[in-house]
């Protein structure tokens with residue numbers, strides 16, 4: 427079966443890939459390898475990410491080709507109704523200290539892939555390996571597949587817990603997760619390289635080193651995905667549209683990969699490259715007024731606590747930077763109205779959305795306008811999706827004309843909101859922050875004057891997409907289409 431494939435495929439995912447930063451990097455000739463591919467392939471700077479624009483959700487969509495309504499990962503921080511507890515994959519050091527490294531690692535490394543990612547969807551690793559192709563992943567968030575690997579949690583992480591950490595994970599044939607799961611044949615050389623130790627090996631240089639080792643040693647699987655995490659941290663400490671120095675490091679990894687071949691031309695003859703981001707980031711204003719403390723704002727309610735089985739709270743407030751879930755834990759009928767009233771009066775709110783009687787409702791912050799929508803026949807959008815719309819579409823910056831509709835600042839907003847609100851694990855109500863604002867509380871990071879993400883807003887949502895082979899160019903690029911492109915490339919059903 428594998429013989430139908432003329433080339434191998436390499437997928438590179440850059441965390442927080444801002445199109446404007448890429449544009450500047452290209453203008454200043456800081457990304458020669460990427461520029462080489464762009465000049466010969468397909469390129470867009472308007473690939474639409476999923477909502478919320480948070481890495482676990484986006485990575486799940488890249489790996490499965492589905493929205494949260496199907497893959498069931500609604501963010502970085504969320505509330506599990508099944509387990510009656512908050513899930514937090516380690517947003518800040520405070521969270522790790524409060525919950526203990528054991529629980530955070532257990533959720534991030536084991537539960538995210540094995541229990542929380544829906545068993546009804548298949549990852550690209552699962553479908554390709556079932557189709558007879560070999561797959562691999564370097565430092566991925568989402569990696570579920572059939573091969574058992576035993577992990578070893580570094581002592582410095584494990585020591586924070588009195589419990590013994592570690593155990594098997596199930597992933598593709600070639601799976602590498604920083605220091606937790608290093609390549610055994612390469613480990614002795616890695617021990618003298620400080621990138622192996624930095625952030626436990628979850629960094630761009632380490633991802634590049636392991637990929638280079640795989641390819642140059644003749645171990646390259648048919649499909650290899652490589653995650654490059656560092657630009658996210660850089661953007662959270664700078665203007666996110668000015669991450670050229672970090673993108674230069676991204677290009678250095680791509681150069682390492684392409685230099686494994688006789689020439690860059692040969693690298694493209696032997697591989698199809700797909701390079702994209704999971705989401706982008708937008709700038710939070712450098713003023714305390716733009717930091718909206720939602721725990722204080724909802725202080726009149728009984729709130730579920732981060733570290734407790736939260737049966738006794740009325741609502742759970744799960745902050746994801748510029749987006750926030752509100753879960754109604756108590757069936758009291760007055761709660762939604764009361765929460766809406768408080769949220770509607772809060773500063774810095776862009777949209778408040780929820781489901782009601784078969785409609786998806788969205789209210790603008792300060793209660794200035796309301797729109798309802800559902801799949802129907804009233805208006806068709808650029809993706810060929812059809813919607814019934816009532817009320818003020820300006821709430822989502824949508825313009826309507828003669829049975830058609832166009833998105834403005836919130837690309838693919840209706841499909842993305844539906845794909846979120848239909849997720850059984852998502853909040854009953856969701857809030858987004860206005861451009862320049864961020865939601866915060868004791869356990870959430872503050873990015874005042876720097877980059878943040880999570881919302882529907884275009885600058886959190888649009889990422890570059892580069893495909894070295896024009897034949898696989900999508901018409902209307904969206905992140906959830908990438909898995910289908912990969913399956914199609916290997917001759918499998920989308």
Ligand SMILES: [Zn+2]
Pocket residue numbers: 442658659662879
């Ligand atoms: Zn981030």
